Amino acid sequence: MPKVAESTVRRLSLYLRFLEEFEEQGTATVSSEALASRGGTTSAQVRKDLSFFGSFGKRGLGYQVAELASRLRQILGLGGRYSVALIGAGKIGTALFEHHGFRDRGFDIVAIFDRDPAKIGSVWSGIAVSDVAELERVLTANPVDIAILVTPADAAQEIADRLVRLGIKAILNFAPVQLNVPHEIAVRTVNLVLELEALSYALTNR
Amino acid sequence: MPKVAESTVRRLSLYLRFLEEFEEQGTATVSSEALASRGGTTSAQVRKDLSFFGSFGKRGLGYQVAELASRLRQILGLGGRYSVALIGAGKIGTALFEHHGFRDRGFDIVAIFDRDPAKIGSVWSGIAVSDVAELERVLTANPVDIAILVTPADAAQEIADRLVRLGIKAILNFAPVQLNVPHEIAVRTVNLVLELEALSYALTNR
């Protein structure tokens, strides 16, 4: 398990996506150049990214599409399925729950929490919405691998603390705050307003 | 307009958020150290980030909260309001439309498009959903600054091409594809599955 940059991991995910497209089209081998042009990077970058994990190609030939895809799945830990808790059943939480892309790629939402009494107890595609006060009870009985946090900003840190105490190892955070958690816990924050502000900067500064 | 890294711009947005919190609490001045600890970075990083745009602090004292916030808004181009087109009125598109954070920060969704006849013509908070076939007509009559693309993967590139032809300058892309657009057009892609896969990598590799 070499230590590689975040940016490398992101590109590996992209390469996997492209390989799956090549696979569907029936392409058997690809060059680093083909993968690169598909993903807006360079062939040297592709080869360097892969080289952190081994050598998967044949010189003069390229990479076997199916084999490289399988290796990337293994590297990214996408062999099996992950169970996921969704915390916050508002608009965005609901949209994420109904988003098929997650299930399709091995991420199963198996628990939903909210603090709104109107939502608690309702059943969504077979999953009951629990009171967020029950977080400890529910996730102790049925532990999950990943939590998706979609609460208002003011609740996010408190829930994150409780998740950490429950031993969670990975959090996908949509609350517009910088979560404070021990460094061994993986956190990715998606801050939608931040993305728009980056576009605003680009628009104003030519 | 100095050329600064993407990562710097993201941090400036974060600093602005923190400054607004300090402002609410009635704090009048902050040090680079205070901003840094709030945002998980270092004081040197904060000072370097700001130094690209000028010198806004007083040595020995720190920064005036209100003044620095105002400077950051100016740097980020957040003085006025932006008009935004939402393309794709599915689950995530709907959630984004109803997301108050955008309006609160100056981004007004003023046009909605979809290709589903069941949705076309319905009116959401005063905005009629248009047929995506009408994209050119509607956006020529009422141009927007930013497009938020929330279409299925297979439609995204075609719509992006049409947006570029319409002269759009910034796209926030939620479709899980790598958009191919001229380099002078600002694109930020939010790929939710990619974020989960990055967590998967972190989980499997310790």
Next chain:
DNA sequence: GTTTGTGAAACGATTCACAGCT
């Protein structure tokens, strides 16, 4: 005494370029 602003140093990531297989 405190904290900024900033060159210089350190670090990290990307690109180059070519030897080594096929």
Next chain:
DNA sequence: AGCTGTGAATCGTTTCACAAAC
């Protein structure tokens, strides 16, 4: 001949450390 794998060179970002300002 073609394409990978990889050290070395380059480029960009972060951190250091300190003189200057208050």
